[in-house]
Amino acid sequence: CIQYYRYVARYPKGPFPLPFIGNHGVVDFERQHTGFERISKDFNGICTIFTPSPLVHLRDYELIKEAFIENGDDYIGRPQNKMFEMFAFAPNGGVINSIGDNWREQRRTALSILRDFGMGKNVQETLVQSAITDMLDYLDEMKDRTNVDMHWPIQVMIVNVVNEIMFGFRHKYAESGPLLKFLLDRIFSSKLMFLGISLPFLVDLPFIGWHVQQFVIDNIHRALDGYSTDDEPSCFAQAYKQRMLTNKALDEGNLYAVCSDFFLAGMETTMTTLRWAMVLMAKHQQIQDRLRAEIHSVVGTNRLPSLNDQNNMPFSRACVLEVQRCANVLSNNVYRETRQSIPAGTMVNADIHHVMAHDPLFVHPEKFNPQRYIAEDGNTLRKDLIERTIPFSIGKRSCAGESLAKVELVLCLAAMVQHYRILPCEGVEIDLEPLARGLLRPRDQNLRLEKAF
Numbered sequence: 001c002i003q004y005y006r007y008v009a010r011y012p013k014g015p016f017p018l019p020f021i022g023n024h025g026v027v028d029f030e031r032q033h034t035g036f037e038r039i040s041k042d043f044n045g046i047c048t049i050f051t052p053s054p055l056v057h058l059r060d061y062e063l064i065k066e067a068f069i070e071n072g073d074d075y076i077g078r079p080q081n082k083m084f085e086m087f088a089f090a091p092n093g094g095v096i097n098s099i100g101d102n103w104r105e106q107r108r109t110a111l112s113i114l115r116d117f118g119m120g121k122n123v124q125e126t127l128v129q130s131a132i133t134d135m136l137d138y139l140d141e142m143k144d145r146t147n148v149d150m151h152w153p154i155q156v157m158i159v160n161v162v163n164e165i166m167f168g169f170r171h172k173y174a175e176s177g178p179l180l181k182f183l184l185d186r187i188f189s190s191k192l193m194f195l196g197i198s199l200p201f202l203v204d205l206p207f208i209g210w211h212v213q214q215f216v217i218d219n220i221h222r223a224l225d226g227y228s229t230d231d232e233p234s235c236f237a238q239a240y241k242q243r244m245l246t247n248k249a250l251d252e253g254n255l256y257a258v259c260s261d262f263f264l265a266g267m268e269t270t271m272t273t274l275r276w277a278m279v280l281m282a283k284h285q286q287i288q289d290r291l292r293a294e295i296h297s298v299v300g301t302n303r304l305p306s307l308n309d310q311n312n313m314p315f316s317r318a319c320v321l322e323v324q325r326c327a328n329v330l331s332n333n334v335y336r337e338t339r340q341s342i343p344a345g346t347m348v349n350a351d352i353h354h355v356m357a358h359d360p361l362f363v364h365p366e367k368f369n370p371q372r373y374i375a376e377d378g379n380t381l382r383k384d385l386i387e388r389t390i391p392f393s394i395g396k397r398s399c400a401g402e403s404l405a406k407v408e409l410v411l412c413l414a415a416m417v418q419h420y421r422i423l424p425c426e427g428v429e430i431d432l433e434p435l436a437r438g439l440l441r442p443r444d445q446n447l448r449l450e451k452a453f
């Protein structure tokens with residue numbers, strides 16, 4: 001017992017832990033965003049929570065910035081734990097969970113391939129617009145739009161963008177049944193995750209993660225079937241395969257791991273944010289009308305909104321920022337591992353959720369109010385607020401898909417509001433209370449769509 005508390009004393013102070021169980025019982029691990037919020041408030045922005053493994057929790061923007069930007073190299077690791085390796089196809093493989101030289105090499109290569117395919121630029125804008133057109137066609141053909149489950153069309157649209165980039169093909173709406181088997185929210189139910197970190201043998205039990213792996217493997221096989229490395233690659237998987245010829249750090253295991261990482265990271269987060277956008281618009285009709293007025297006056301109704309339009313659409317940009325701030329989908333960041341100041345190897349959680357939900361710069365942060373981002377001149381956006389809107393985290397290890405996600409979010413939200421009035425179903429109140437399932441998700445609730453022109 002004395003030894004245990006000597007070990008506890010090496011970490012920044014936090015709620016009093018008990019041997020073996022740490023802070024289980026005190027922290028609500030199911031609803032981490034409110035659980036961590038409640039117990040960390042007495043500790044000046046930094047505290048340790050024993051899960052039972054120690055987790056150093058940073059909750060204020062300035063502290064997160066000091067760690068991840070000013071001392072970025074010291075916080076660049078990821079905890080090496082079986083739980084986080086569930087989707088790794090090779091030891092220390094892929095981008096999300098790998099460390100050291102392999103992480104650097106896989107991230108650099110992946111971003112360089114994505115840049116070749118126009119990540120964040122016009123090529124991907126065209127691809128996203130085309131996936132949005134498919135979704136609008138699907139909604140257009142619907143006979144009854146009084147009770148629409150938007151989860152499904154948004155999921156197929158987002159999967160199709162990532163799928164086309166990674167594997168070179170899209171799913172047809174009519175044939176997309178297997179996609180629904182992606183029940184990641186169940187895997188990452190928070191309690192299971194923390195148990196998995198502390199009791200790694202649990203991860204060896206038959207797990208739903210296997211289905212996800214198989215889905216990715218099938219897609220890679222389809223992309224590489226008949227591809228010769230002499231040919232110009234037409235998707236990420238082929239480009240990676242070609243680079244394997246000249247770069248020893250790239251191998252079959254990492255090909256699977258990197259594809260799996262980008263596919264999974266690129267899908268759930270963006271899709272969940274867009275689902276939030278739909279329910280927030282349905283709840284706030286005046287904001288939606290103002291957004292539509294801006295889109296119709298700048299873009300009209302004969303073509304889809306484009307990235308170039310953004311310069312003339314400050315309210316649309318403000319809406320995307322406010323959707324991301326309020327959706328706050330990552331109730332926790334992806335954990336880092338430190339190599340200094342607190343004992344090396346300690347898990348670190350930079351609480352981006354807390355910053356976006358409670359930073360004092362956001363006046364009445366609980367309100368959905370895009371106008372907060374617009375400066376007094378009515379045109380420019382407030383840099384001080386944008387700096388603290390950090391859904392993609394910050395520093396050298398921040399989200400590798402940020403520029404793609406931003407393109408998807410702005411174009412999809414603008415296109416939906418351009419074409420449809422998004423409304424609650426007749427006689428139903430929109431419920432904005434999130435479901436804490438790994439990500440913070442909106443509750444399943446159907447919406448009513450009315451043609452906007």
Ligand code: HEM
Nearest residue numbers: 095096265266269270334391392393397398399400401405
């Ligand atoms: C709204 C959408 C998204 C959000 C909110 C989001 C958020 C995040 C966050 C918070 C991290 C952890 C960063 C850190 O450790 O500091 C992350 C990592 C990552 N994201 Fe995203 N992401 C989104 C979309 C995407 C997309 C579209 C892709 C790829 C196509 C992607 C690929 C990745 C990858 C590969 C990592 C791991 C980076 C590394 O460890 O070096 N994400 N994301």
